[in-house]
Amino acid sequence: MKMNVCGIEEKNYRSVEHVLQLFAEDMDVSFDEHADDDRNQLHIQSFETEHDWRSTATLHTTNQKQFQAEFTWKKSDMSPGKGKSAIKHVINGAILQVMEQYSNMKQPWGVLTGIRPTKLFHVMKQQGYDNEQISQTLASYYRIDDEKIKLMQHIVERQLTAVPDLYDLKQEVSIYIGIPFCPTKCAYCTFPAYAIQGKQGTVDPFLAGLHYEIEHIGAFLKKHHIPITTIYFGGGTPTSITAEQMDMLYDQVEASFPNVDDVREITVEAGRPDTITPDKIEVFHQHHIDRISINPQSYTEETLKAIGRHHTVQETIDKYHLAKQMGMENINMDLIIGLPGEGISEWRHTLAQTEALMPESLTVHTLSFKRASEMTKNRDKYKVAEREEIQQMMREGSQWSETQGYVPYYLYRQKNILGNLENVGYAKPGKESLYNIMIMEEMQSIIGLGCGASSKWVHPKTGNISRFANPKEPKKYNEDYEHYTAKKIEYLKQLFLD
Ligand SMILES: C[S@@+](CC[C@H](N)C(=O)[O-])C[C@H]1O[C@@H](n2cnc3c(N)ncnc32)[C@H](O)[C@@H]1O
Numbered sequence: 150m151k152m153n154v155c156g157i158e159e160k161n162y163r164s165v166e167h168v169l170q171l172f173a174e175d176m177d178v179s180f181d182e183h184a185d186d187d188r189n190q191l192h193i194q195s196f197e198t199e200h201d202w203r204s205t206a207t208l209h210t211t212n213q214k215q216f217q218a219e220f221t222w223k224k225s226d227m228s229p230g231k232g233k234s235a236i237k238h239v240i241n242g243a244i245l246q247v248m249e250q251y252s253n254m255k256q257p258w259g260v261l262t263g264i265r266p267t268k269l270f271h272v273m274k275q276q277g278y279d280n281e282q283i284s285q286t287l288a289s290y291y292r293i294d295d296e297k298i299k300l301m302q303h304i305v306e307r308q309l310t311a312v313p314d315l316y317d318l319k320q321e322v323s324i325y326i327g328i329p330f331c332p333t334k335c336a337y338c339t340f341p342a343y344a345i346q347g348k349q350g351t352v353d354p355f356l357a358g359l360h361y362e363i364e365h366i367g368a369f370l371k372k373h374h375i376p377i378t379t380i381y382f383g384g385g386t387p388t389s390i391t392a393e394q395m396d397m398l399y400d401q402v403e404a405s406f407p408n409v410d411d412v413r414e415i416t417v418e419a420g421r422p423d424t425i426t427p428d429k430i431e432v433f434h435q436h437h438i439d440r441i442s443i444n445p446q447s448y449t450e451e452t453l454k455a456i457g458r459h460h461t462v463q464e465t466i467d468k469y470h471l472a473k474q475m476g477m478e479n480i481n482m483d484l485i486i487g488l489p490g491e492g493i494s495e496w497r498h499t500l501a502q503t504e505a506l507m508p509e510s511l512t513v514h515t516l517s518f519k520r521a522s523e524m525t526k527n528r529d530k531y532k533v534a535e536r537e538e539i540q541q542m543m544r545e546g547s548q549w550s551e552t553q554g555y556v557p558y559y560l561y562r563q564k565n566i567l568g569n570l571e572n573v574g575y576a577k578p579g580k581e582s583l584y585n586i587m588i589m590e591e592m593q594s595i596i597g598l599g600c601g602a603s604s605k606w607v608h609p610k611t612g613n614i615s616r617f618a619n620p621k622e623p624k625k626y627n628e629d630y631e632h633y634t635a636k637k638i639e640y641l642k643q644l645f646l647d
């Protein structure tokens with residue numbers, strides 16, 4: 150769909166584009182004040198009065214239809230953003246409404262295009278607003294639908310039950326450790342996932358760098374008495390290295406980090422069932438790793454083949470039972486709604502299979518077409534369900550979870566996600582992943598070690614956030630890990646010692 154927009158200041162182009170892209174994957178937006186007639190034309194007027202901010206959006210379509218919407222926000226009403234951000238906001242509100250009229254499509258998340266809707270809820274809560282005031286603002290200012298607002302409220306309450314001191318953890322940190330290797334690359338994935346012995350070299354030089362980072366960052370945290378709240382091994386697939394390499398890595402963690410015995414949770418993503426072996430589970434036990442993920446994604450064999458996962462459904466089930474028999478008591482499973490070729494019947498089958506296993510937690514993702522993934526590059530090869538069917542799957546998933554005693558406890562959204570929906574983590578009460586809450590709600594710094602690991606600095610006093618990323622490719626990491634470690638220590642000094 151081609152859309153030309155007039156009446157917008159350049160600094161607001163990106164946010165307008167994001168709202169328009171909610172309505173069509175192929176939305177092609179231009180901002181030409183004198184555009185020709187082969188494009189739909191969207192005229193925006195916006196202004197500020199003594200009492201409010203206003204915007205009008207008028208859409209003239211190429212087939213001579215006209216739609217109009219107005220959005221007004223009173224200055225006396227509660228709003229999380231004032232001044233310039235309020236103007237931007239009323240513009241987006243008017244555009245959303247005019248596009249909803251035109252497309253007959255209701256956006257469940259209103260004008261929100263960011264990753265973390267629940268963070269918005271927490272911010273308003275910390276400003277002293279009660280749940281009712283927050284819900285009203287989410288409905289009228291952000292135009293989020295009631296079902297999603299209830300979900301947000303439910304999640305925020307659950308998080309504060311699971312981590313009662315969530316707002317007071319800025320003097321602590323969590324640790325993310327990225328292991329960038331996988332047995333094969335899944336078609337939807339853009340995470341660092343290199344072959345164990347591919348062009349990027351072998352695992353050993355990477356692990357040498359990682360040991361170095363753990364040792365030096367650990368020494369800093371110890372010296373300055375900065376406690377660790379949670380540790381998360383992700384990737385890639387952290388179990389794609391050998392049991393012996395895992396053992397040495399966890400030894401390094403125990404020797405280097407402060408308060409390892411008191412860390413509230415240590416997770417290892419053992420995502421790919423084809424990497425799980427009894428000796429690796431034994432290593433988890435020896436090192437008190439209390440939470441792992443074994444990820445089915447789908448229980449339909451053809452789907453696993455189509456997405457390049459190279460393990461069978463039976464292998465997922467077998468490895469889950471093996472881990473349980475060997476005493477793992479907190480297992481998470483990731484699922485994806487809308488995988489190629491899957492509709493409501495495959496999703497029901499996945500839920501029925503999950504019911505037979507009942508892991509302690511589940512993360513239900515909605516497929517997102519990430520720009521650099523094999524799936525996006527070859528979009529035509531991968532047929533996915535229509536928006537209504539995707540939404541129905543999400544609804545059934547949420548009803549099913551409730552019936553089974555799972556409670557939603559974190560949520561995030563991504564660009565180009567099917568049906569403009571979300572990813573939701575569910576857990577049996579008491580089995581929520583604290584790391585997932587930390588990363589989504591940005592309540593403390595997370596130090597990223599290893600490949601593709603991004604550090605997020607949350608200033609303990611101001612709450613201001615900045616980021617710093619390690620390289621994604623092992624080769625680059627192997628050459629420069631000392632530099633990246635030193636940079637992180639500089640950041641930590643600014644955060645905790647200034
Ligand atoms: C960091 S990934 C890695 C997990 C692990 N390596 C595995 O594949 O089992 C975490 C989860 O994100 C989900 N995911 C990754 N890419 C996705 C995409 N493009 N759309 C939807 N979900 C995605 C998958 O469910 C995956 O298990």
Ligand code: SF4
Nearest residue numbers: 331334335338342385
């Ligand atoms: S196993 Fe996980 S990290 Fe590796 S390619 Fe597949 S989804 Fe990505």
